[in-house]
Amino acid sequence: MKTRLPLSLLAALLAVAVPSTTIASGTDLGNVMFVGDSITHGVNSGSYRWALHKIFADNGISCNAEGVNTGNNSGGVTAGTSYGGQVFNNKHSSQSSARAWEISGQRYGGRFNGSNIDNWLGHSGTKTNGAAYTGPTFTGADTPDTFFLMIGTNDLLSDGNNATLGDRIENATNALLGNMDSIVNSMLTANSSANVIVMTLPCWTTHGNANSDATHAAVNTYNDSLKSWGQNKQGVSVIDVNKGMIDVASKTPFYGVGSMFNAPGKDGLHPNAQGDLIMAGNIAKAMGYAGRSAGQQRKAVSDLAVNFHQGGQAPAWTGVQDLTDVGFAVSNVTVSSAGISLGQPGSSMISHTWTEGTDLSGGFTFDFTLSLGDGAASGWNVSDQFSVSLGNGSFYGTLNICEAYIKWGDTILYSMDMSANTDSLRMAYVNGNEQEGLKGGYYIWLGDMLIGEALSVTSGSAINGVIIQYDGKGNAIIKDLALDGTGSYAPTTSGLVNKDNAFISSGSGNAGGGAPQGNIVWPEKGFTHVRDGLACSGDFNARSMADSSTGKTGNSVSATITSGSATHIYGNSGNYTGDVWLTISKEGSASNWYGAHGAGAYQNGGTLDGSAYLRFTDSAEGGSTVFGAVNSTQVTGNVYLEFSAEKASFGTFTNTDASSVVGSFESNIGGNVDIVINSGTFSNQVMGGIFSGNDKTIGGGTHVYVNGGSVNGDVMGGGLTGTIDGGTNATVTGGVISGSVYGAGKGDSIMQGSSVNVTGGLVKGNVYAGGTSGSVRGNTSVTVTGNSAVLHNGSSWGGISGGGSGGTVSGNSEVRIKDLASGTAAYGFDKYAGAISGGTNVSGNRTLILDHVTVNSFQASLSDFTHVSVVNRTNTTLDSLGGALTLTIESGSALTLAGASDLTSLVLGENAALTLQALTAGSVIVDITGTSNYTLSLTEIPANLDNIKFLSNGVLYDAQMTTDPQANTAMIFAQVPEPGTATLSLLGLAALLWRRSRKISH
Incomplete structure (x- = not known):
């Protein structure tokens, strides 16, 4: 329970329209x-x-x-x-x-x-x-x-x-x-x-x-x-x-x-x-809150790319030429300081065509304000239509408006007297992002209130921009025209109370949309020399080609390959000082394998005294394995590999431990290795570590992100051999992985732990914080967040382990299941019924953390844990603790333990609740230090309580029991001295009221 948050609704509120001065309620x-x-x-x-x-x-x-x-x-x-x-x-x-x-x-x-x-x-x-x-x-x-x-x-x-x-x-x-x-x-x-x-x-x-x-x-x-x-x-x-x-x-x-x-x-x-x-x-x-943004950045009319805005300091309009000056074509309209008047004899029309070459991939937006007709004064005219059609040359959508209705095609979205309207109307095509629950389609706002969501498109190339038409005889006045082909934008609002935590879709395609996890921003300037439009062939060195074509050498170079077909492509080879940025886009392809830095087969590729960045975008094609560094003496900085070409396909160069992407082959890397997969097809495994070279080292850590695409094999943060001085990680937010996900590798030595994070995507194998062999020094962890992740191969559930399928882990392991709610989606994680293990190869403690889990019955089979922690308003039922002998239930959380428990130590936070449906332990200590209100229930009444003790501030107290024989339940609490006794800091027994034992399901 929280302190009351003021809603700030007007005391005399008789209608939904609230003045803009209304103070928004809390966040x-x-x-x-x-x-x-x-x-x-x-x-x-x-x-x-x-x-x-x-x-x-x-x-x-x-x-x-x-x-x-x-x-x-x-x-x-x-x-x-x-x-x-x-x-x-x-x-x-x-x-x-x-x-x-x-x-x-x-x-x-x-x-x-x-x-x-x-x-x-x-x-x-x-x-x-x-x-x-x-x-x-x-x-x-x-x-x-x-x-x-x-x-x-x-x-x-x-x-x-x-x-x-x-x-x-x-x-x-x-x-x-x-x-x-x-x-x-x-x-x-x-x-x-x-x-x-x-x-x-x-x-x-x-x-x-x-x-x-x-x-x-x-x-x-x-x-x-x-x-x-x-x-x-x-x-x-x-x-x-x-x-x-x-x-x-x-x-x-x-x-x-x-x-x-x-x-x-x-x-x-x-x-x-x-x-x-x-x-x-x-x-x-x-309530004073802003309307929906549909995950889009909010922009004012005046900030859109093309606008004909009457507000602010804009001069009075003098005629049609004002519209044509900003690229609008007009027919049968008049323009004055009051706005643009349609409804002249014949057909009235205003149009604007996207500038050739406009990139509409981030969606597009059109904004206007309209007052139409005279309302009910002479009867509602619902036949004369004002229409706005907005499209990109491949599809479009049409908003139709009459005196009484705002419609999408023939479907009414909102009913109002349009003659009295003063709110702007905004149409935007939003690409959507199914992973985030955001559906693609047209979105319509009236003011800042969303009145049309993910509306359907009409196929056809007749409209490549916006067309406004009105064939009616009434009065139609529009103003504040604006449009933008660079993105889809929601209206601005005064009711946004928590901007920093507002949802901005990663798939929105505009500047506020953010990038997929792991993506870095590709610089637009700061290079010593830039060479775009390179055609590749043979054994192709992109940096060398950029040097020769620009007449400059050294420092940072950016090269873009747009055509040709090579047997090998390198960002750079030989000795070089500076950063190398290589983009393979459009028609660039290679029949064999790539290296961000390196040389031909088993050659000494020299040293790159800097960092290497390689990305595949647009319609780039694939080839064989992509290496961050190959046959190189050393890359002193970082290596970054990004795959954002949807139709690209990557194979392998060997049948033994076949791999499509590897951080290093026979190369030392001084910094970090980051591999980001946003799209594309990968025929074999992806590894962030070293494929070959027992004596090779990655000085930093490795991180593999899978945000999309399809990987026909395992995804591993580590590699096959060598040493990684930092930690290793694999993060999955989307895509399909036919194998398993490992935080570590298949034989390397990882010096600072390994981890896995899963928030989405389909994993057909298992999820391991560790690896298949080799050693992990330090701790391991795996975190699965939300209900979007799917661990299923079509016939059986995958498993989750805080350790690995082999190798050794010298530290502790942690498995965290976070923000999980009950549901019925087929194969969704809320239905998860596989095995969750602390890891049989972990030498230290093995902890399961249920973090805001509100699944009615958590069905996973638990094993190999030494401790279970229940936090952040978790409320669920477990069949067992997976061998754990200690349990912590933090403030406000509740747990029903259905199976027999051998608990030896239990910590209860304020307002925590635990129901034990069976208890077999010979001795249990319940720590209630600092806790004044808790619930501990047993469904089988014990013969005596000698083996249950309560600990508070270092002092042990006997247990006391209140029973309900009819329900065969018992409430257990501390038998403490009389209130006021200084030896116990509890607030007394008044708060320890009997609560009937029940299976908690809320």
């Missing part, structure tokens, strides 16, 4: 509980909770969702799905058909198995029907800090004949608000500083009950009463979710836009993904 909402019915539960969508999750990720806002249920009512988003690095655990306290009177506990209705808000928040152990409540409770460190409450649709529409709701709306409203009051009181009793956010009931179209106009009007009347109630209810903020979802042109009041609801006419009540997007945007805006 950490703490524990969050969503309470409601099927609209929150999710019907054929992820519910607005998933859309809100993405808003939080885009803006660097953190929270921990929790609740009595997981998943959606039907369809929807799998628990464990990640967006922008943030896992959606899909936890909530909502259920299909739920009523407010049911959640408040006033009456029994069968949903939630008869439980209610008082049960969930620990106020009562008795359900509404009188039965004992045994489900999860959210107290102590789990107490919610923020509540989202949306309930009442079923109370109004399903409890009685809704055709008569208009006649009885006053009594129905009073009853519903009474239950709302009770629910909120329970929330504030649990946490008086909690943010309680109550949402209005969403509009709808029609559903199976064939609702009357009066029914729609009645629910709208209830919402007005709800807002008034919220103004007078301390600690409550009411947010209207309906702006943009209500069909402004409909004759039926409070009638929803059909494209935003599930199966209109049959269902029509439950929002679909588009409706969820709009509702979540309204919620975030009312």
Whole structure:
């Protein structure tokens, strides 16, 4: 539980539009509980909770969702799905058909198995029907800090004949608000500083009950009463979710836009993904947060590459020539200081074509402001269309706008009076990055609110730029035109409260998108001499060719190969001082193997007194093995190899330990070796270390990154032979690896430990922190983060080891499973059921760390561990501790241990919880030093407690037991002296309340 974070919602908030001066709420909402019915539960969508999750990720806002249920009512988003690095655990306290009177506990209705808000928040152990409540409770460190409450649709529409709701709306409203009051009181009793956010009931179209106009009007009347109630209810903020979802042109009041609801006419009540997007945007805006960025850098209109901007200090417009001056073509428009006026007799059009050679690979953006027509003054005109088509010559998308609707093609995205619009509209094509959960397609913003997400493209080359057309007779005024072909950009906003932690996609392709892990920035200047457009052939020395063609020698050289075919390509050979940067792009290829520095087979390649950098980009082709240094005396600096050519294919030069990429062959390297694989195909293993040369040394460390591509073999941070003075590492964020991943190598000596990090990609083999043979001095570690990583070969699970499949590790090992949530994705790591080992070849301690793991039942088979640590709000169940005799549960975490345990030492942090379903140890010491509130439960009542002792500040105390014979459970705690005795620093036994033992699943 956290200290209350101010939401800063206006006390008189009656609509979702919040003034820009509203102070944004904090960046950490703490524990969050969503309470409601099927609209929150999710019907054929992820519910607005998933859309809100993405808003939080885009803006660097953190929270921990929790609740009595997981998943959606039907369809929807799998628990464990990640967006922008943030896992959606899909936890909530909502259920299909739920009523407010049911959640408040006033009456029994069968949903939630008869439980209610008082049960969930620990106020009562008795359900509404009188039965004992045994489900999860959210107290102590789990107490919610923020509540989202949306309930009442079923109370109004399903409890009685809704055709008569208009006649009885006053009594129905009073009853519903009474239950709302009770629910909120329970929330504030649990946490008086909690943010309680109550949402209005969403509009709808029609559903199976064939609702009357009066029914729609009645629910709208209830919402007005709800807002008034919220103004007078301390600690409550009411947010209207309906702006943009209500069909402004409909004759039926409070009638929803059909494209935003599930199966209109049959269902029509439950929002679909588009409706969820709009509702979540309204919620975030009312809370004072920025809208979605879709992982894109935010840019103002004036910062886009081409703009015709009326704001700021721009002079008054004088005519069409102003537009043509910045590259726009126009037909039947007039330009004045008020804007660009369309709707002249005939067809009005404005267009702009991308400059030839414009690189659109990072996406593209178009921005404008539009006011259209006269609204409802003379009846809604929904036939005259204003259209904007934006494309790159291969595909395009079209935004259509009339007086009442903003549409993608024929699908309505947002409904509003366009004659009163003052917000800018932004269209951007976003490449997307599936690994980050960001889908590609067109994105549409109204102001800073995202109203269209990953919209489909239309194939065709007719549009290579932007075309604006209007064939209507009404009044259409546009202004602030801007476009940019260098990237896809989200609008700027005043509501961004945590910029440094906001999600920026690595695949966005713009300057703010970042590069794949391990990539370095290729310099644009600083070279002594540069030679581009080289044609390669034979035994090709790129640096020498650059020297001869520029007439300069020495220091740093940059060379680019764009054509030809060589038998061997080197960045450099012989003796040379300076750095060598070699790019192989376009048509450059080689039939044999490469070296960033070296010479022909078994020749002395001399010394490079500097660093060697080699990269493959664009449409470069491959060849055989790529070496960082080959047959070289020494490279004194670093070696960097980057593979970013999607169609390139790399083979091997030998059948023995066949390799496609190697850090060194018979060469000393004084610095580090970094190998980055972003794309391409590799027919054999990839090694960061030394392939040949027992006497060879890499003076620094080695690091292999796999961000994409396909490797038909193992990925190893180390090599076959020689010595690596630093540490070795392999990092996997994407791609497909048909073999295993090793932090170390196959026979070399690694002096400062080895490690593996996995956050994504498909690994068909196993993951080892160590190697297959050789020696690792120091410690080893393997970290698997999130649910995106897949360890499966199609028929069986892979394993994870803190050691290796062979060789020796002289230090300790650590296996860390991090940010893992329950889900149902096939082969996703949340379903992982393989073997996790501390490493049989590790001579020191072997530790398993479960770091923010909220998997209901962690199914992996554990072995060879000496210690297990549970940290960072982990809440899960283990079958065993894998042989570990010591266990630490840090503050706020909880663990249920299902199998027999031979624990000898246990450390419990503040608000930690452990349930032991069997205990076989002869003697257990429980360290509670500095801990005043903990839970230790046994499901089998021991005959005596002589063998369980509690340790606090160096003093041992006997155990005391409170039993529940009916449930065959026991609560064990320290038998301490009377409160006030100086020998024990505990706060007393008052906090050590009995909690019924249960399998913790929240």
